[in-house]
Amino acid sequence: MNPTIEHLARGVLDGGLLTREQAADLTAAGQADFEDLLYWADRIRRNFFGNTVRICSIVPGRLGGCTQDCAFCAQSMHYDTAADKTPKVLSDEEIFKASAEAAAKGLPHLGIVYSGKSISEAELERLIGLVGQIRQRYGIQVCAGLGILNQDQMNRLAAAGVSRYNHNLETSQRHFKNIVSTHSFDQRVRTIEAALKAGLGVCAGGIFGIGETQADRIDMALQLRQLGVDTAPMNFLHPIPGTPLGTMKTLQPRQILSIIALYRFLLPKVNLKIAGGRVLNLRDMQSWIFRAGCTSILSGNYLTTAGRAVEEDLQMLNDLGLEPA
Numbered sequence: 001m002n003p004t005i006e007h008l009a010r011g012v013l014d015g016g017l018l019t020r021e022q023a024a025d026l027t028a029a030g031q032a033d034f035e036d037l038l039y040w041a042d043r044i045r046r047n048f049f050g051n052t053v054r055i056c057s058i059v060p061g062r063l064g065g066c067t068q069d070c071a072f073c074a075q076s077m078h079y080d081t082a083a084d085k086t087p088k089v090l091s092d093e094e095i096f097k098a099s100a101e102a103a104a105k106g107l108p109h110l111g112i113v114y115s116g117k118s119i120s121e122a123e124l125e126r127l128i129g130l131v132g133q134i135r136q137r138y139g140i141q142v143c144a145g146l147g148i149l150n151q152d153q154m155n156r157l158a159a160a161g162v163s164r165y166n167h168n169l170e171t172s173q174r175h176f177k178n179i180v181s182t183h184s185f186d187q188r189v190r191t192i193e194a195a196l197k198a199g200l201g202v203c204a205g206g207i208f209g210i211g212e213t214q215a216d217r218i219d220m221a222l223q224l225r226q227l228g229v230d231t232a233p234m235n236f237l238h239p240i241p242g243t244p245l246g247t248m249k250t251l252q253p254r255q256i257l258s259i260i261a262l263y264r265f266l267l268p269k270v271n272l273k274i275a276g277g278r279v280l281n282l283r284d285m286q287s288w289i290f291r292a293g294c295t296s297i298l299s300g301n302y303l304t305t306a307g308r309a310v311e312e313d314l315q316m317l318n319d320l321g322l323e324p325a
């Protein structure tokens, strides 16, 4: 057993938090002893989360036509991708239909996610009106990802019954400027702070395999820990032809599992949700994510790429002896 990994893991199991230097030590030790890294990440997962896994689903409230230039995104109007340049906004009926489908599959949360920097006041009011109806009719929790919002807008979402706000940091502050130029890292941080202040749960993570270094990964985790998010989505680049990252080499499955394990050590009590890029990048190793410390998955289709059927993911959990939360 690798003594460095075991020592760091026992510290986390005792309630300690890794420093930046310890995270670097863990990285080096994990490269030498991958199996030990996974073994201890799994122990930490089971210690803080038991045997349960949360399954989330999302519906794009608005799809495509985004004015922002995130270098990985199919929805940006800046790039020549297959996505429609005109945004498509879902009708009330379409959102109710997605809610009914989530409820029928036993999924307790539905995230309504909008493309774009932010949302208009009229659209925000429409959504606020829908939240109560969704909760009452279908008995599910509603999460929202509507871009950069101010404190008043967050307070209104919280008052309407939205349970959690999704807004990713995407990467470290240092690397962010290489990925996005149309809004700032600080705007993202302030949006997350506003959501927390409004009393909303916060689902904030990022995307990996976009040219970031291991130091960038560690810094983003430390920033998420400092902010106090309760859920961290982890996306792995699915290169979209036409975007600046369209020809980027994807991460290998073992690299991805090592990153998940690193985050389990750094964010021991945060729900780690494996989201976009799972199917493409992990292939036959998808079920290993739980051994690496994952406690949640995004099931069904992602925003712009195909995912896996919820039934397949439920079967995977059952086969592994895990239970949907």
Ligand code: SF4
Residues within 6 Å of the ligand: 066, 067, 068, 069, 070, 073, 074, 075, 076, 114, 115, 116, 117
């Ligand atoms: S990630 Fe969001 S803000 Fe960035 S281009 Fe895509 S839809 Fe727009």
